[in-house]
Amino acid sequence: MRMPKSLSELQALAKQVRREIIEMTGAAKTGHPGGSLSAVEILVELYFDYMHIDPKNPTWADRDRFILSKGHAAPVLYAVMAEAGYTPKDQLNTLRKLGSIYQGHPDMRFIPSLEASTGSLGEGLSLVLGMGLAARLDQRPSRYYVLLGDGEIQEGQIWESAMAAAFHKVDNIVAIVDYNGIQLDGFVKDIMEVAPLAEKWRAFGWHTVEIDGHDIPSIRRALEEAEATKFRPTCIVAHTIKGKGVSFMENNPKFHGTAPNAEEVKLALQELQ
Amino acid sequence: MTPKTKFELKTGPATREAFGRALVELGRENKDIVVCDADLSKSTMTVYFQKEFPERFFSFGIAEADMVATGAGLALAGKIPFVSSFSAFVMNKGFEQLRCCVAYPHVNVKVVGTHSGISIGPDGPSQMSIEEISLACSLAGFVVLSPADEASTKALVRQAAAYKGPVFIRCGRVNAPIIYGSDQAFEIGKAVQVMEGSDVTIVATGLLVAQSMIAAEMLDAEGISARVLDFHTVKPLDRAALKKAAAETGALVVAEEHLVDGGLGVRVAQAVAEMHPCPMEFVGIQNTYAESGQPDELLDKYGLVARDVKAAVHNVLARKR
Structure with missing residues (x-):
């Protein structure tokens, strides 16, 4: 089942999710806020509008599934899953602490409603490919979504998997690249250039769409276009801003893997009123 | 008590051959059995399964990392994947994926490495796997099987399929001596x-x-x-x-x-x-x-x-x- 929401409701949810990302990484004093903030609209649109899911019945066999291949952006996934009712909201601020279900990277042992444990980069695309192949055998209507980092796609396994998905004509999977241009050591273009990105996916046989990854209607249209595309997988290259929504975090490599301090949390939350 | 009778070395099929045959039998019994291979199906003998169940056989090309992780995805969606290549390649090139996609989330993937050991012969050290027992045993929660002959391989492949959780099975290239009759019982974990x-x-x-x-x-x-x-x-x-x-x-x-x-x-x-x-x-x-x-x-x-x-x-x- 879908839980469709109006655009203004989705935008309000996005702002709420951003606040939770700031609060939980601030409380943890560790974590990856930048790449969480860049992916907010993508996850909000998937979980609150587009995906067929039922948080009350997370093992529903015909559900759509989402895998956060860039597992370090766990805060955005945790905030969205908590808002959707999968997990307790009041424990978000236990992120990364001993015994917390909100582990440093998504861990199915602690949250059974997660679709995969991730964190070692480059592996999520293969996982959704496997799910897509299984769903095709079982003639399920389900669709499988994976969010990749732009730094992450430097991993060779991504391209093994991209080749395999097109070869097997799997059209029930969608790869979304969070193209925010920054990775741990700095700007992607300075560490290992991945451009021209859309051309690479096209050359691997994928239907490829480029969008503004913060514009919710554009995300929705791209997901619809992916669903209408048969006999090949779709890649959505989502142009995003690392640290989106907090002025001093935007396009700042420091906040890839550094949590905001108490003062920064206060300033950020003021901006996210 | 086992009587000490004269042991005569009679040669039977290779354990990889027994694996390939057992897989076909399993495929007939359970439609959730699927097979992943990386351009070595004619050597790992998953080709038998491919011939009978082409829709349940997935070719990944020479890309073991993707194959192992895709196997994990198939298992997460309810399939029982047998992921196979030479031991040297699936264990070494796929090790990180075995660790993070299979072992750590304890996913129901069966990994079968053939051409183990030095008895593969002329191909030499790059194809010889002499460290995969160590590698497989270092994956927490894995069951690690190393059958000696045809009968034990067939029995253990069946038990691996019935067991819920990750399993590694070590098979060889050369014809294996016959140790057991077909009536011998085997149990995972019991020598x-x-x-x-x-x-x-x-x-x-x-x-x-x-x-x-x-x-x-x-x-x-x-x-x-x-x-x-x-x-x-x-x-x-x-x-x-x-x-x-x-x-x-x-x-x-x-x-x-x-x-x-x-x-x-x-x-x-x-x-x-x-x-x-x-x-x-x-x-x-x-x-x-x-x-x-x-x-x-x-x-x-x-x-x-x-x-x-x-x-x-x-x-x-x-x-x-």
Whole structure:
């Protein structure tokens, strides 16, 4: 089942999710806020509008599934899953602490409603490919979504998997690249250039769409276009801003893997009123 | 009690062949069995499955990392994937994916590595897997199987499919000696005593089971009574059988076609040290890589034949009080 929401409701949810990302990484004093903030609209649109899911019945066999291949952006996934009712909201601020279900990277042992444990980069695309192949055998209507980092796609396994998905004509999977241009050591273009990105996916046989990854209607249209595309997988290259929504975090490599301090949390939350 | 009858070395199919045949039988019984292969199906013998169930066979090209992780995705969606390649490639090139996508989330993937050990022969060290028992045992929660012949391979492949959780099965390229009749029962985690004996116990796996049985026959002629245990399951280890062997025979030799570092031997030594310390000797590959040659020439040169097992027994008995 879908839980469709109006655009203004989705935008309000996005702002709420951003606040939770700031609060939980601030409380943890560790974590990856930048790449969480860049992916907010993508996850909000998937979980609150587009995906067929039922948080009350997370093992529903015909559900759509989402895998956060860039597992370090766990805060955005945790905030969205908590808002959707999968997990307790009041424990978000236990992120990364001993015994917390909100582990440093998504861990199915602690949250059974997660679709995969991730964190070692480059592996999520293969996982959704496997799910897509299984769903095709079982003639399920389900669709499988994976969010990749732009730094992450430097991993060779991504391209093994991209080749395999097109070869097997799997059209029930969608790869979304969070193209925010920054990775741990700095700007992607300075560490290992991945451009021209859309051309690479096209050359691997994928239907490829480029969008503004913060514009919710554009995300929705791209997901619809992916669903209408048969006999090949779709890649959505989502142009995003690392640290989106907090002025001093935007396009700042420091906040890839550094949590905001108490003062920064206060300033950020003021901006996210 | 197992009667000590003359062990005659009759050769049967390779364990990879037995694996390929067993997979087809499983495929007929369970539609959730699927197979992933990386351009070696005619060598791993998953080609039999491909011919009968093309829609359930997935080719990944020469891309083991993607194959292993896609296998995990298939399992997360309810399938029982058998992911297969040469041991050297699936374990080494797929190791990170085995660790993070299979072992850590404890996903129901069956990994079958064929062409294990140095007995693959002419292809040489790049294709020879001599460290995968160590690698597989270092994956928490994995079951690690190393069958010695056709009957044990077929039985253990079936048990692996029925078991819920990650399993690694080690198979070989060359025709394997026949150890068992088709009526022999096997259980994951339970060693089989293939020869009885009271002076020393030889703990063996894979091709070294037959060599150890031949060695036991030679020792018998010298008046030495050697027990031989087939450790077809390397993990979880049959601690009860080891404790009994150490207590009753007071000396152990472990024999395997694998580096002595990190293989069955060190696992057995750990368990014996904890339960009932006794003198031990180890037959295996010694801190080196092999070379091209015929399988029997290589096993001879690198110290993996009955002669070497027998020498190790003499050494361990000299240390036994």
